[in-house]
Amino acid sequence: MDNRDADVLIIGGGPTGLALATELTMRGKRVCVVERNERTGVQPRAKTTNVRTMAHMRRWGLVPEVRRRSPLPQGFPRRVLFQHTLFANPIVSFDDSFCASPQRRDEFPEHAEFIPQYVIEGILAEKVASEPLATVMFGWELVSFAEESEGVVARVRGRDGAERELRAPYIIGADGGRSSVRRLLGIEMRGKSNLTTFATLILRIPGLIERNGLPRGLFHFIVRPDAASIIGPLDQGDVWYFSRVAQAEVPTEDILNVARRAIGCEVEIEVLARDNWVVHSLLADGYRKGRAFLAGDACHLHSPFGGHGMNLGIGDAVDLAWKLAAALGGWAGEGLLDSYAVERAQVHKAVIDSATRNVGALSENFADPILGETGPEADAARTAAAAEIRKLKTPEFHSLGLVLGYRYTNSPAIAPPDREGPPLEVSRYVPDATPGHLAPHFWIDETISIYDLFGIGFTLIVGEGQRDVSALVEDVEATGIPLKVLRLDEALIDRHFEAPLVLVRPDQHVAWRGNAIPESRRLIEIMRGERRSQSEPGKSE
Template sequence: MAETYDTPVLIIGGGPVGFATALDLAWRGCESMIVEREADGTQEFRAKATGLDERSMEQLRRWGLHDQVLEVGFPVDFPFDTVYCTSLTGYPMGRSLNPSIREEIPPVGSSEKRYACPQWELDKLLVESATASGLVEVRWNSAYGKITQDADGVTTEIIDAATGESSTIRSKYVVASDGAGSAVRRSLGIPFEGPQLDFSLNITIRIPKLELPEELARAQRYLLIDEDGTWGVLTHIDGREIWRLTVVGAQDELDADTYDHMATVRRALGSGDIPFEVIRCVPWRRSQSVAATYRQGRVFLAGDSAHTMSPTGGHGLNTGLGDVSDLGWILEAALSGWGGKGLLDAYERERRPIGLRNGRKATGHYRQWVDSSNYVGVTQEGPEGDVTRKRVGDMLVEALKSEWHSPGTALGFRYEGSPIIVDDGTPEPADDPIDYVPTARPGHRAPHVALSDGSSILALFGHGFVLLRIGAADLDTSAFESAGAAAGVPLRVEKLDEPAVAEMYERKLVLVRPDGHVAWRGDVMPDDAAGVIDVVRGAAATGGS
């Protein structure tokens, strides 16, 4: 008799990565359940992640949330500049120019622009969309207890936060997205490896009306600098009246109850005449850590439970959404029965190197912030001080280019050496954070091309594998189709006779995975089409499904 499960996939942690996982699974037709220890995660005022890179915006469009994010995010005419200054009413030193959404041009190879949306607004959209699917059950006020695994599934103990009563949930798989202090990760004994960078403090404030001198006005963030270097950053969270002041560089944990946040805000503003309201004050630890493994049996780590990084560059949430993109189709394949035994292992092989990569980049940016050398004289009045401020400003504008503009980081990642990618022998291109060079090389994200009907080629990808037949009317692809059907793999052929696609994709045949990454390409059919299908569904290395 078949075992009965409470849910195919249990997701522990109802933050943006947890609900994005549920939403992606629902988009693929898979049921899931989320347990979250808070009473209602949409009610907390989180002034945390705001930046959504080009790849994340592609995912949000896939889930039908792109336009809704634009409605609740930053005003489209608000510039994303960064100003380097002693305070908001003090000495300006320089400005990194970054255009508004209206002025921004998507990078070649993407249909999307980067964007900024307050996390509390994004959280609401994810929760509403996931629950509206009818495939996601949410249990608020439910804390994680412990996990027991066996050959057929996972039994998870959940504790009602209000009553203390415990219950169990039986599932085939568990996704732990319960944050940097992940109780699931710790209970499984998975090491969290990497350096602690400092202790920081976020002060969320409301400034109803802020009028600044022209040279300091209309920027998304202000790096606050004194003789010892950068001591804080004031970031516009919604482009209207909510700000987050982050105090950086402390080597000991800061106590929110005793910290003089009012004086610190006045120091940042540079004036006692600007009215403001403190909404909340939260200490946190800045670190660059990655879990030693992203998977233990049927349990997977995603988001901050798998990796933490300095928010410098805005890669944390975007890296978590990348985890979702990879894990969603892998779990769908496992639940549907066409994924091979090696497919689950591929998640860690593909995503852990990206967590390491993005963490290194973020730490590099942060070290530029807190470098305490060559800042003497920035607060000095007169011509000598002006010369010092210009030198420091010019230095930071140049040093932080890739922090404020990083399409290469967002779009240029690749799954090099993945066991479910068929290498075509072409050399790996440079991984430059700024300069993204689109490519359809196996392991890379399939790049955007505008089709003749005005749509993006990316709209073809997501449900099952897609074999692009590009200007190749004489090629018989039936062997791929038959192999896919025999293995139960959803696969369809898209015939495209478009010069722009041929130029970008460089081969007549390109096999694209459900997550939009290229799995295989060639100008002729492979000798063993069934063998290629087995590799990309994770069955080749294990000798079967």
Template sequence: MGTDRPADAPVIIAGGGPVGSSLAIDLALRGVPSIVLERREKGKPFLLRTNMTNVRSMEHFRRWGMADALRRNDPVPDDIQRDVSFVTRLNGHLLLNLPRTYEWSEPLPFASEVAEWAPNEGIEKTMWERVEQLPLIDYRFENEVRTFTQDDDGVSVEVARADGTTYELRGDYLVVSDGSRGNLRRVLNVRHEGRTLAKSLSWHFRSKQLKEVWSAGPVVSMVYIYNEDRGSDLITPQGPDTWQYFAGPAPEGVDGDDWEQVKQLIFKAVGQEIDVEPLSGGAFGENSLLAPRLDYGRVMLAGDAAHMVSPQGGFGMNSGIGDAADLGWKLAALVQGWGGPMLIPSYSIDRREAVRFIQLGSEANHALGAIELVRPGIEEDGPAGDAVREAVKTDILERKLVQFKRMGGQLGYRYSSSPVIVRDGTEQPPPAFADYTPSAAPGNRAPHLWLADGSSLYDHLGLGFTLLDLGDCDTSDLLKHAERRGIPLQVFTPVDEDREALRALYERDAALVRSDHHVVWRGDELPADVEHLLDVITGHASWSSR
């Protein structure tokens, strides 16, 4: 491949699923063009196991202008309650129903958004609609990256069309987001490190009868099926008369790729035979894997190409959205000329720390399966069975529900090892996966507040850096130096009635927050050498260089 041709786009993205699309959207909103290469046909979403866009991802969706659109695009019918239930079989006994587990009618005080329970069909529809609104994104369906080479000036990419013909593209950077089974990671000779937690199976299928025979409590967003016949099964609605069946681990002797065997498992979970039509599915490994690094020269890994997370907790896609949020502003800074050489290495450092924290929490969730909770007699009718089911219900409440307490995993990860933040010496306890405690120490997600005018604090953060002025700081020198260097930086001074509450959250008179909501510096007054502060947060100098 030649290297003397100009770049076709600053950033080429191999893989246009949720992670690749998110990155392209983030870049476009910053004025950076990209080319997205996706092997699927237009309008053919993956029928994945993804169902939950969590609170943190929805905060990014909000700033990308598509949070409300996702709510509108949810294909799950309104007559399905956004609850979690535990049953023996769908036509058996109800063990426990948790109302409105996946429905939020009131805003959270500590977040700018609430989570949205919607299958991948709705997620990708929302992203593709947003992509079409942004002319800086050149999204090419039925185009797949075959291989690439890189040099000091950029990356050359070989692309195959659906008809087998190939062509070459040139970009300044390449982001590989082609999934866990993509081939491009192998071009870099990168192997994931970690372990397989279970061999499981997942199938999407169509059934008009399933809702009719569901008698163990209401028809809900997620139902866990506990009985002595099978440790645990999971069924979730994906749209009108469309469902997903999950068994993890898969029963011994069952081939997860064999629909006829899986169909019998579904019948057992339901409690009777029903009409079922397979749509897609098969066996897969529940993996907890992470690449040794995510940056390789001008090539970066993102999403499942970079890491895999146990599905117990719903962090798979959401971890990839976090990659896009971290990488987007850093690539834009380099393309626009105000970013320094530490930005790309910092992507690896930041995201590996966050993903490993999430992996450990998800692994803990995985360790407690139904096999530890199911007891003999769980399906018996009468008082004896009632007593067993009550005991299992108590076990679920005491031991299993930690899986649904994951706000710390969503909001509490931090970039404490990042070279592009300025530490202030604050001693912090280890982050907790279940519960979230806001902290404004550099590296953390900026504490959120709903302001007196009803807006979110995050709505006032710019596309670069925003200085929260909570104590009448003299910001003129900082703004002057940032403007001279082309660094996007603005000042937000809240009204008096908001300032006191924010001062209590941030514990300083000023804090510098970047567009992905992470604090990079705080203090009671700006440092005398604002040039060094700008050097660190833009990747021109490490925080430890002094």
């Protein structure tokens, strides 16, 4: 396909599409991003960039810019509060929500950041636009595409009605819940639709964040019966968001009156925008047809409660990008591309289950007039409410087990597990190096993370001076597979990986570990996504 416009054509310039473009250009591949809007989004949507996404931001060199553009001042408490009104004493405080407190932790290299999705999109868009290997076409939409023997031919249309053809070996639908790519592929979404309808107002409330007596937090769940809602700071310039269950036909003024009751004091409010949105619990019945793939909201839709949506799409992009790069580089087996759906569907299902449970317990579920009263009876009611809130909402705000503890099983690009790993618990993360798990994180020194030492391709971790892996490395490199040998203290390797030899994939997941140097052919099969046996031992070699 000599007349190609790009190696990968990406439909959709949101976080998923831009992350895919970032990852692919980093691997030397040409991309063309087609986005129907004239710019990146302006609605807040996601507000939490979780620790897993921040680890990717670290690889992309974007952490300083993300921190700089966060609207939260230094010292702002990263917590979620449940209150009767905005200025009432908290009934419950979930401290260090989403692991967003600015402190170093052993489990991950970067704490989460609270920042509007449109700001993240802007940062990624600037990154992609600066890449010589990237072309971004804002104001263009996909009309149709067809697969040929060596790629796809897509027809796109600009705002002026002009059409043109674009050619690439692969096309990716990262174009959201109403995906044109998914529609053209004939892939259906399965699950439950229209679970709950919300309205979000974007408000400018001058001086509110500095008001005396305001318990500051990321999210304020208001449990006053006539004002059940969620409110919180969104961006610089006194911008706040206010969300509550409401149908699209409810007048904005009615919702604004509820916001005033939730705040509980006289304030000046300017309505900047309104966003009506519906919660679904849907999963595509396929992620791939031939040379076309789906990623992000194009293949999964779920409640935003828990802060997983944008982050899940970026995770899709990272998984898919290195596999596409491998296929374009000529060293991937067909199973490697198929492994994208095998692996990511497992994470999607776990997140959808958790997010659906989260949206089942809203402010309305805990609202009671007595919570705003005084006296022994009211105190007892608040104590009981606090216990119930913690029981139902802890998985929403403390979900490190889900964010980092997910694992890939039955994948042709992962060695069979050599033991049963720890159970997946939403709020409890236990680092584990069983094949399929995210490589356990640890610090080499005060500033260097083990992740900083991984290569852009595969990384073979070997004890210092213990084994000669030159023959294995030569065999792997002969196939074109990128491989870095990382030698570390053997005691350190054993402490964190429980094996002296570990193969880590480009996406930082453990592909294989063992006690002895394996036969080259077997390791190469795993790297190419061609592992055939589901029962062969992974650690006894």
